[in-house]
Structures are given as C-alpha cells and as structure tokens.
Amino acid sequence: MINIPKGTKDVTPKESYKWHYIENTVRSVADNFCVNEIRTPTFEHTELFLRGVGDTTDIVNKEMYTFLDKGERSITLKPEGTAGVARAFIENSIFANPQPTKMYYITPVFRYERPQNGRLREHHQFGVEYFGAESPLADIEVMLIAKSIFDKLGVKNISLNINSIGCPTCRKKYNDALKAFLADNFNNLCGTCRDRFDKNPLRILDCKEESCKKLLTDAPKVIDYLCEDCLEHHNAVCKGLDDLGIDYIINPQIVRGLDYYTRTVFEFISNNIGAQGTVCGGGRYNNLVEQVGGSPCPAVGFGMGLERLIIMLENLGLSLGEQNSVDLYVAPICDKGREIVLKFVTDMRNKGLKVEQDLMARSAKAQMKYANKLNAKYVAILGEEELKDNSCSLKNMQTGENSVIKLDKVFEIIKEGK
Ligand code: ATP
Ligand code: MG
Numbered sequence: 001m002i003n004i005p006k007g008t009k010d011v012t013p014k015e016s017y018k019w020h021y022i023e024n025t026v027r028s029v030a031d032n033f034c035v036n037e038i039r040t041p042t043f044e045h046t047e048l049f050l051r052g053v054g055d056t057t058d059i060v061n062k063e064m065y066t067f068l069d070k071g072e073r074s075i076t077l078k079p080e081g082t083a084g085v086a087r088a089f090i091e092n093s094i095f096a097n098p099q100p101t102k103m104y105y106i107t108p109v110f111r112y113e114r115p116q117n118g119r120l121r122e123h124h125q126f127g128v129e130y131f132g133a134e135s136p137l138a139d140i141e142v143m144l145i146a147k148s149i150f151d152k153l154g155v156k157n158i159s160l161n162i163n164s165i166g167c168p169t170c171r172k173k174y175n176d177a178l179k180a181f182l183a184d185n186f187n188n189l190c191g192t193c194r195d196r197f198d199k200n201p202l203r204i205l206d207c208k209e210e211s212c213k214k215l216l217t218d219a220p221k222v223i224d225y226l227c228e229d230c231l232e233h234h235n236a237v238c239k240g241l242d243d244l245g246i247d248y249i250i251n252p253q254i255v256r257g258l259d260y261y262t263r264t265v266f267e268f269i270s271n272n273i274g275a276q277g278t279v280c281g282g283g284r285y286n287n288l289v290e291q292v293g294g295s296p297c298p299a300v301g302f303g304m305g306l307e308r309l310i311i312m313l314e315n316l317g318l319s320l321g322e323q324n325s326v327d328l329y330v331a332p333i334c335d336k337g338r339e340i341v342l343k344f345v346t347d348m349r350n351k352g353l354k355v356e357q358d359l360m361a362r363s364a365k366a367q368m369k370y371a372n373k374l375n376a377k378y379v380a381i382l383g384e385e386e387l388k389d390n391s392c393s394l395k396n397m398q399t400g401e402n403s404v405i406k407l408d409k410v411f412e413i414i415k416e417g418k
Contacts, residue, residue: 025152038105057203079110089289106126109124118307140237158268159248163255166262167286171202266281267280331358356376378395
C-alpha cells in the first residue's frame with residue numbers, strides 16, 4: 001500500500017461539497033467586487049520566486065519544492081500565489097489596459113513545512129490581487145472582500161489586525177532603530193533571527209520563537225518611523241475602515257513573512273483554529289512588479305488559507321453547505337423495467353432531476369435499502385403490472401406515501417414536491 005505524502009490531504013467525494021460551498025462563496029463575493037479570475041501554472045521558473053518572494057524568507061530558504069526538470073531547468077511548485085500573477089500581468093501586457101486590474105485565484109500552494117493542524121505541505125488559497133492602484137481605497141477594498149467572505153459564511157469572531165511597514169526609505173530608518181534596540185540582546189536571538197539581523201531585521205518581528213517574541217515586547221514600532229506619505233496612506237486606510245464601522249486592531253507585530261510588502265499589512269486572526277490562527281494575510285507590495293521585471297506598478301492583495309477556513313467553520317459549528325442529494329432513485333424489478341430504465345433515467349436527468357439507478361444488479365429489496373442509504377427523496381419502482389399501463393410505483397421517501405403514477409407525470413410530481 002502506497003500512502004499519501006506527508007502533509008497532503010485527500011478530499012473524498014463525501015466532503016467535496018464543503019469545498020464547493022467555500023469556492024462558490026468566495027467566487028460570488030469576488031463577482032460582487034467586479035474581480036475576475038486569473039489562472040496561472042502550478043509551477044514556475046524558480047528564479048521568479050527568488051526575485052518575487054525574496055531570498056531572506058522562510059519560504060525561499062526552507063520551504064520550496066524545487067527540482068530540475070528533464071531539460072535541466074530549475075522549476076518550483078508555487079509556494080504562494082502572487083509572484084505568478086505578477087509575472088502573468090507583465091507577460092500578457094495586462095498592464096497596458098486601463099488600470100486597475102482586479103484579479104482573484106484559487107490555487108494549490110506547496111511548502112515543505114512541518115505538518116500540523118492547519119499547516120500542510122499542500123494547501124489551497126483564495127487570493128486577491130489589485131494591480132495599478134495606489135489609493136488607500138484599494139487597500140480598503142481588498143480587506144472588505146475578505147470581510148465580506150467571513151460575513152457571508154457567518155463568521156463573527158475574527159479580528160482584523162493591521163499595520164504599516166512603510167516604504168524602503170522609512171524602513172531603513174526603522175531597521176537601524178530596531179538593530180540598535182536589539183544589539184545588546186543579539187546573542188539571545190534565535191539562530192534564524194541572528195541571521196535576519198543584518199539581512200532583514202524587520203522579519204525578526206515575525207519570529208514565532210518565544211524567546212525572540214519576549215525580547216521584542218518593547219521594540220520600536222515601524223508605525224512611528226513612517227515617512228509623511230506612508231503615514232498619510234496608513235491614516236487614510238484607517239479612516240476608511242472607521243467610516244464603515246469596521247473593527248480593527250493596529251498591531252505593530254504584524255509584518256508578514258514575505259519580503260515584497262510595503263505600507264499596509266494585515267491579517268484576519270481567529271481564536272477558533274488552534275495554534276495557526278491566521279486565516280487570511282495580505283497587504284500592499286508596490287515593488288513586486290518591478291522586482292520581477294515589469295515597470296513600477298503599485299499592488300495590494302491577500303491570500304486566504306482554505307483548509308484553515310474550513311477548520312474554523314467546523315469549529316464554530318457553522319454551515320459548510322450540504323452533501324449533494326438524490327431526487328429520484330429508479331428501481332427496475334422486472335425484465336420490462338430493466339429494458340426501459342436507461343431511457344427513463346435519461347429523460348428524468350435531461351429534465352434536470354438528480355437521478356440514480358442500479359448499476360450493481362441488486363435485488364428489489366437491496367435496491368430499496370440502497371435508495372434509503374442514498375437518502376433519495378423519491379423512488380420509482382418499475383414493476384410489471386404498472387408498466388403495462390405505462391406507470392410506475394412512486395414512493396415519497398419523506399412521507400412514506402406510495403402511489404401509481406404515469407411515467408410521463410413523474411417529473412411534475414417530483415418537481416412540485418421539491
Ligand atoms: P503562517 O504564519 O501560518 O506560516 P504565512 O504567513 O506563511 O502563514 P501566507 O504566506 O500569508 O501565510 O499565506 C496566506 C494564508 O495561507 C495564511 O494566512 C494561512 O491561512 C494559509 N497558509 C499558509 N501556509 C499554510 C500551510 N502550510 N498550511 C495551510 N495553510 C497555510
Ligand atoms: Mg508560513
């Protein structure tokens with residue numbers, strides 16, 4: 001027996017309805033905001049992520065699924081959704097259209113991580129990318145998309161944490177201040193953070209190690225080091241949320257794990273998932289498009305982890321839709337019945353009913369048992385006597401009512417019964 005690779009999951013036919021429910025919900029909210037879907041390949045040239053995600057991130061340093069293909073090219077399975085979208089934006093000259101470009105994706109994401117609840121090696125993200133708009137309204141709109149999804153799913157206890165990490169100019173001042181603050185404690189930092197100290201000190205704020213977290217309690221806040229423009233942008237984002245009455249927390253610890261962020265960063269955090277509380281993380285990345293070879297173009301977006309979203313809904317006891325139902329089970333129990341069953345079933349399906357038939361040569365009794373198991377709403381029994389009169393015996397499985405019905409009237413009865 002060959003087992004599933006560690007950190008991956010099957011979605012069985014019994015639970016795929018949950019995914020359809022989630023996917024339909026996010027697609028309908030995206031439609032509502034006039035955001036169109038973009039689909040990009042599952043793998044890209046490794047170089048794209050080195051440049052786009054940044055080589056000081058955990059993703060690039062430790063988590064990528066990278067391999068040489070048969071043509072000796074270095075290929076990487078998507079470790080996040082944004083870099084591929086940025087590449088496609090440039091490569092398909094989407095930038096030449098009137099801006100902004102509002103896009104969403106639903107994609108598998110691959111990261112070599114230590115698997116645990118809510119942390120997989122293949123997970124799925126719904127992501128939104130707005131390219132071309134510098135306005136704080138764009139930052140607000142993408143947050144509103146995530147918020148609308150949670151609202152639509154009935155999630156109440158989720159907290160929006162926001163922060164601004166400024167632009168490269170203000171960040172330089174901040175990095176110096178943070179390094180000065182941490183200098184005395186350099187040796188108490190974890191190995192990764194000692195490494196970050198020179199390469200990318202801001203990322204130390206993102207460290208999950210308790211010892212590092214403790215050292216950072218009184219660390220200087222990026223928000224106090226913003227330049228005038230970045231501060232103005234940040235204040236406008238906050239004002240927009242205030243005007244809409246949307247609750248949020250300004251959380252100076254939020255810096256996000258990727259190098260490409262500028263200005264706004266945000267996370268939606270839930271207490272109902274377990275240790276991995278962040279369902280959705282995003283922000284602005286004004287330098288990304290240029291970094292992967294395009295002309296400078298502001299951008300803002302987020303990624304939402306769909307497995308974590310499902311865990312959260314389940315833990316909150318919220319609906320995840322319903323298993324597909326069977327309207328009609330057709331059970332032939334005589335030769336004539338078996339002769340016409342396919343035609344009858346096809347006719348009923350063409351009329352739009354969800355119809356199941358016997359593919360296992362079951363006995364009459366076993367068919368009824370099976371129809372019960374399927375939770376079929378109606379069962380049509382094709383028996384010899386009834387068929388002489390072009391009729392069947394139709395049983396309403398909810399009421400137990402049984403009546404002899406002409407075959408060409410079955411559809412109407414079931415439709416009315418719905
Ligand atoms: P974390 O801090 O949990 O490692 P991250 O900052 O690496 O998250 P992002 O790159 O922002 O995550 O991805 C967006 C969302 O995708 C996360 O908020 C989370 O919901 C989900 N996600 C990220 N990594 C995983 C994973 N390994 N397994 C399942 N979901 C994940
Ligand atoms: Mg991570």
